[in-house]
């Protein structure tokens with residue numbers, strides 16, 4: 001087992017995930033959240049891609065606007081679902097030509113409850129997409145990993161072998177599906193290392209305040225909701241403020257445990273909201289860039305500047 005102890009003085013690096021909004025109000029929320037989180041200087045912000053490519057143009061528009069207006073490293077997600085290889089390659093070329101250098105490469109899921117079937121002439125699995133992107137340009141590529149095993153995988157060992165194949169094809173980071181038990185993630189990280197995966201395995205943190213929504217997400221991706229998590233949300237359906245506090249406490253506990261175990265990068269599924277992610281990052285020691293600079297170089301009192309002290 002790998003035992004790492006984080007330097008308590010060091011600040012971890014973080015990345016934030018957003019999804020393309022579907023209406024004007026959600027759009028305002030997205031940009032407000034970005035403005036709030038940007039000063040924390042994330043290593044990148046990523047934008048998801050609709051299940052069947054339905055958000056292709058919106059993902060592209062948001063990714064390019066984030067890059068142009070915030071100067072942050074802006075990263076599109078790209079999936080294999082419902083598109084031929086040449087279409088996906090064309091999208092990737094457009095990104096490269098527009099200055100985008102990092103992609104989160106995924107297989108994706110079909111819309112609704114349909115079983116996944118590879119598109120004729122398309123990439124069948126995420127590993128094939130990673131290899132295809134590598135042939136387009138020297139992209140940095142992140143891929144998905146599953147601490148509790150992907151629901152369609154024949155076995156945990158096979159799932160891990162397929163994850164290794166994505167890394168061997170050229171991925172340089174694994175971002176995990178969300179989870180609530182730090183030990184589940186840490187065991188997964190250790191299994192990745194034992195399987196020869198040498199790239200960073202980054203925990204995906206989902207700060208969620210609506211338990212019903214959480215149950216839906218978890219059912220879809222096979223994540224376990226511990227009894228203790230369910231118990232803490234019980235009876236709070238009509239109390240958003242208490243839920244918010246519970247959600248923050250749970251997520252801060254989780255990242256603190258991971259940090260103590262040596263985790264140095266965190267990816268946040270923000271659900272386009274800033275407040276919880278901001279508070280969790282604060283608890284990890286992150287400060288807005290301007291404030292951090294002030295702490296390192298406190299302003300000289302005016303009397304001192306004038307040479308009177």
Ligand SMILES: Cc1cc2nc3c(=O)[nH]c(=O)nc-3n(C[C@H](O)[C@H](O)[C@H](O)COP(=O)(O)OP(=O)(O)OC[C@H]3O[C@@H](n4cnc5c(N)ncnc54)[C@H](O)[C@@H]3O)c2cc1C
Nearest residue numbers: 048049051077106107108125126144150152153159162177
């Ligand atoms: C960080 C993160 C971001 C995500 N972003 C999006 C998004 O923007 N849009 C979206 O639609 N979905 C997104 N998803 C969900 C993801 O698309 C689904 O979980 C999907 O079901 C699997 O995608 P994958 O890239 O892990 O697929 P793969 O790595 O291809 O694996 C999918 C399944 O196939 C199996 N497998 C892999 N290779 C082979 C092979 N050669 N032969 C047989 N079986 C194989 C695996 O074990 C696994 O069960 C995201 C998930 C994560 C964790």
